[in-house]
Amino acid sequence: MAVEPMDVSPGACPLNLDVEALRRAVQEEYAEVASNPAKGFHFHTGRTVAAIIGYEPAAVDPLPDVVVESFAGVGNPFIWGSLRPGEVVVEVGSGAGLDALIAARQVRPEGRVIGVDMTPAMLEKARANAALVGAKNVEFRQGLAETLPVPDACADVIISNGVINLCPDKDAVYRELDRVLKPGGRLQIADIIVKRAVPQDAREDIELWTG
Numbered sequence: 001m002a003v004e005p006m007d008v009s010p011g012a013c014p015l016n017l018d019v020e021a022l023r024r025a026v027q028e029e030y031a032e033v034a035s036n037p038a039k040g041f042h043f044h045t046g047r048t049v050a051a052i053i054g055y056e057p058a059a060v061d062p063l064p065d066v067v068v069e070s071f072a073g074v075g076n077p078f079i080w081g082s083l084r085p086g087e088v089v090v091e092v093g094s095g096a097g098l099d100a101l102i103a104a105r106q107v108r109p110e111g112r113v114i115g116v117d118m119t120p121a122m123l124e125k126a127r128a129n130a131a132l133v134g135a136k137n138v139e140f141r142q143g144l145a146e147t148l149p150v151p152d153a154c155a156d157v158i159i160s161n162g163v164i165n166l167c168p169d170k171d172a173v174y175r176e177l178d179r180v181l182k183p184g185g186r187l188q189i190a191d192i193i194v195k196r197a198v199p200q201d202a203r204e205d206i207e208l209w210t211g
């Protein structure tokens with residue numbers, strides 16, 4: 001098993017973390033959220049969490065259960081305002097597609113949404129959900145937040161919800177956001193932050209990353 005030492009934040013001690021093993025563990029967790037959303041996780045899912053974090057009922061209630069059930073967001077990236085008609089949106093970590101589909105509706109048919117996720121089961125579900133609701137201005141691509149499969153300066157807005165906390169190399173993610181965002185573009189990110197340094201042994205414990 002290859003262990004990749006990495007320095008994940010300025011001034012931090014090198015982290016002995018097997019990044020591939022961490023990604024596999026995160027993918028296994030979210031594959032379960034995709035296929036078995038009622039199982040019960042250390043986070044809320046579906047309509048329950050959408051209501052807790054303040055999603056507009058008008059945006060969520062009319063959607064079929066299958067579109068909402070695997071939602072696992074941690075906050076509301078639309079709280080800073082609706083996206084504008086015609087905008088190009090990239091979503092980092094699009095999961096089963098609820099946020100991407102809300103964004104697709106806001107940017108109207110003349111806009112476009114590209115969702116990126118690393119978990120095949122989530123991509124499959126997101127594509128099926130887009131087809132189910134007839135959203136033609138959204139596509140889902142397999143890829144990593146750290147190496148987004150989209151061109152430079154293509155996005156008016158980047159949205160993300162509960163994903164960057166799962167990425168060990170946050171500097172790499174933010175470099176990608178800077179590369180992909182058009183000049184003057186906007187970041188609308190909901191995520192988990194910690195206000196105190198996390199102990200080294202906890203940062204190297206994959207089980208704590210996934211729950």
Ligand SMILES: C[S@@+](CC[C@H](N)C(=O)[O-])C[C@H]1O[C@@H](n2cnc3c(N)ncnc32)[C@H](O)[C@@H]1O
Pocket residue numbers: 026027030070071072073074092093094095096097098099100116117118119122143144145146160161162163166167
């Ligand atoms: C909290 S969910 C995203 C919620 C999503 N916005 C929605 O509408 O349901 C987290 C997602 O991030 C993805 N993810 C985690 N780390 C990733 C990474 N490094 N690159 C790409 N996707 C990642 C997981 O596969 C999972 O689908």
